[in-house]
Amino acid sequence: MEIITDTTILSNKSEEVDLDSGYRNVLGGLVGMFERNTLGLAAPQLGIMQRMFVALLYNKTVPSLYGFVNPRFERKGKKEVPSTEACLSIPDVTRTVLRHNYIEVNFDKCFQISDEGQWEEVEGPMQLSARDAFVFQHEYDHLEGTLLTDHTDIGNPVEWWAKQALKKRQKIKQRQKNAPKNLTKPDKVNPKKQAQLRKMEKARRKKNRMLAKRKAQLEFMEKESSA
Numbered sequence: 001m002e003i004i005t006d007t008t009i010l011s012n013k014s015e016e017v018d019l020d021s022g023y024r025n026v027l028g029g030l031v032g033m034f035e036r037n038t039l040g041l042a043a044p045q046l047g048i049m050q051r052m053f054v055a056l057l058y059n060k061t062v063p064s065l066y067g068f069v070n071p072r073f074e075r076k077g078k079k080e081v082p083s084t085e086a087c088l089s090i091p092d093v094t095r096t097v098l099r100h101n102y103i104e105v106n107f108d109k110c111f112q113i114s115d116e117g118q119w120e121e122v123e124g125p126m127q128l129s130a131r132d133a134f135v136f137q138h139e140y141d142h143l144e145g146t147l148l149t150d151h152t153d154i155g156n157p158v159e160w161w162a163k164q165a166l167k168k169r170q171k172i173k174q175r176q177k178n179a180p181k182n183l184t185k186p187d188k189v190n191p192k193k194q195a196q197l198r199k200m201e202k203a204r205r206k207k208n209r210m211l212a213k214r215k216a217q218l219e220f221m222e223k224e225s226s227a
Contacts (some may be wrong), residue, residue: 001033001046003088004108010089011146014049017069019108023052027067030054031113034065038088039135042142045089053139054113057132066122069109071140074125077102082157083134096160097151099134102127 004010017023026048034041034054042053054067080098087093106124113119128136141147154160 001029002219003033004047007090007147009047010044010142011145012044012148013054013196014044014051014143015196017050017052019069023069027052027069029053029109031067040139041062041088041153044142044145051097051143053142055135055139057128057133057135059126059128059132065113067109067111067119068107068139069115071105071107071110071136071143073103074106075104075142076100082160083138085134085138085148087138087143087186090148093149095148095151095153096155096157097148098154099137102129103133103136104128105136115120133218154180156227181226 011063016046026043030041030043030050031054032054033046039055040053040055043050051070052067052068056063057066060068077100081101082096083093083099084096104125104127106126110122110124110126111119112122133197138148141150152185
């Protein structure tokens, strides 16, 4: 088997894998063709139009080769970030494309394959982020007949991040500019003024007590005079 570079073949969508059809032989062929200086290999790249691929993932920080059968997306994060990628089927081409920074995926079958050739079945779903998410999306594209060159090349990722930061600052400024102008801030408590108010309240209460006492004396005198 050899890597296919014919884009007319690679542009076709792959078919679902029948789990009773001896799929492990095909997946084993992908494992045998996989090279450690690459990050993934999909069945269509070998001319086999079935929904399978292998990918080197750093899931939980330990790099391992995973084989996916009938993979699918359960959820994609909203945030897209630059990913600089190359492809064995499109030699000498490198592009920086936008990929979802977080994805949750599932599959009909998935195996973690050790360097010694042991296959351990993995249950889904699986959460992938950053580099692992980019690799999965790249290989999944092959199953959909989507080539790296079908994606828009965003250019220098550093410049892209700088533009995003500028847009964010402009958005904040615009939001501040459109904010209502008639909102009044609460007055800060003035300790001197607060002490003066307490003193005035104390004097008012004292005056009220004196008036009440004077009124009681006048009422008593009126009763005495009428007796």
